[in-house]
Amino acid sequence: xxxxxxxxxxxxxxxxxxxxxxxxxxxxxxxxxxxxxxxxxxxxxxxxxxxxxxxxxxxxxxxxxxxxxxxxxxxxxxxxxxxxxxxxxxxxxxxxxxxxxxxxxxxxxxxxxx
Amino acid sequence: xxxxxxxxxxxxxxxxxxxxxxxxxxxxxxxxxxxxxxxxxxxxxxxxxxxxxxxxxxxxxxxxxxxxxxxxxxxxxxxxxxxxxxxxxxxxxxxxxxxxxxxxxxxxxxxxx
Numbered sequence: 001x002x003x004x005x006x007x008x009x010x011x012x013x014x015x016x017x018x019x020x021x022x023x024x025x026x027x028x029x030x031x032x033x034x035x036x037x038x039x040x041x042x043x044x045x046x047x048x049x050x051x052x053x054x055x056x057x058x059x060x061x062x063x064x065x066x067x068x069x070x071x072x073x074x075x076x077x078x079x080x081x082x083x084x085x086x087x088x089x090x091x092x093x094x095x096x097x098x099x100x101x102x103x104x105x106x107x108x109x110x111x112x113x114x
Numbered sequence: 115x116x117x118x119x120x121x122x123x124x125x126x127x128x129x130x131x132x133x134x135x136x137x138x139x140x141x142x143x144x145x146x147x148x149x150x151x152x153x154x155x156x157x158x159x160x161x162x163x164x165x166x167x168x169x170x171x172x173x174x175x176x177x178x179x180x181x182x183x184x185x186x187x188x189x190x191x192x193x194x195x196x197x198x199x200x201x202x203x204x205x206x207x208x209x210x211x212x213x214x215x216x217x218x219x220x221x222x223x224x225x226x227x
Contacts, residue, residue, distance in 0.1 A: 033214050042120075042203055042217035043158070058214055059115070090157060099207035100146040100165050103215060105157040 001026050004106035006091050012112045013081040021076040021109050023091030031094045031101070032074040036060065036087040037108075043090065049074055050097055081113045116141040116208045120218025128226050133194055135221045137204035138186045146207040147180060147187045148215070151200045158203060162189070191223075199225045 007022045025032065033048035035058075045058030049068040063085060065077040074093075078085060091106040117140040127133045139147075148163035164171045164178045164187065171178050177190040191198055201222050205215040 035214075040123075040219060042118075042219040043205075043215075044217070045214040048214050059216075102160060102163065103148070104160075105150075107157050 003027065004091055004093050004104055006089075006106040006109050008109060009107065010110050012114065013078075014114050015082060017081050018077070018079050019081065021078075021089055021091075021111070023074045023076065023106060024072050025074075025091075025093040025104075025106075026072065027093065027095065027104075028071060029093035029095050030071065031097055032068070033058070033092050033103075034064070034066065034074070034076045035090045035092065036085075037090060038087050046076065046089075078111075081111075083113045085111065086113045087111060116144060116206055116216040118204060118206050118216050118218045120204050120221060122221060123219065124222045124224070126224040126226055127194055129194055129196060131194055133189075133191045133198070133223055135189045135202055135204070135223070136186060137188070137206075137218050138184075139206040139216075140185065141206065141208060142182075142185065144206040144208065147178070148205050149178060149189050150203045150205065150217075152203065152220075153200045161202075194223075194225050196225050196227065199223060 004025045030051045034046040035043040037043045044060050047066040049055045089109045092103045094101040094103040120137045145166035150158035151161045152158045175192045180187040201220045204218045
């Protein structure tokens with residue numbers, strides 16, 4: 001199993017550009033989520049999904065959209081990038097919908113918005 | 115929502131000594147408390163976790179304790195080694211479970227040779 005994969009690893013955008021961060025998992029996990037990590041801030045939840053067709057907002061959802069058309073994929077879209085979205089983005093998944101299941105992280109995407 | 119406080123932000127210990135990192139949480143319904151280790155430029159990796167039905171869990175040199183009454187939990191690393199140098203994050207689940215994890219701001223652990 002590849003586990004949780006993310007592409008790209010690095011990305012530089014100009015203010016106002018849009019892009020999609022890709023996330024995929026091959027563990028048949030129902031629950032997937034996106035976090036952003038900023039220096040000194042820990043990881044903060046952006047959006048999550050408990051299954052195909054179901055998404056919900058986390059702590060910091062503004063400026064981001066998600067969709068979940070398949071169990072495997074959970075892309076994160078930036079519609080109009082802003083410098084405040086410069087961050088490292090981690091996708092994560094867990095096997096069950098119970099909050100006590102182990103969560104696994106992808107390798108991350110480092111995004112810079114100029 | 116859940117709020118997780120983590121202390122200290124930086125911890126420097128001599129190789130071979132013990133290290134303790136402490137976290138408090140606010141949501142009394144939280145019942146899952148993982149600890150992640152993150153090396154520079156890498157993803158967070160789960161090192162140990164504890165669920166609210168136990169007070170302590172140990173895995174070789176690493177242990178976690180949980181005090182639900184006081185709403186705090188701690189990570190203990192004994193006989194520290196250079197490879198233990200990293201940033202450590204505590205986390206707690208939100209009471210409903212589906213809402214994901216709330217993380218502390220991290221502790222930079224430095225092992226001095």
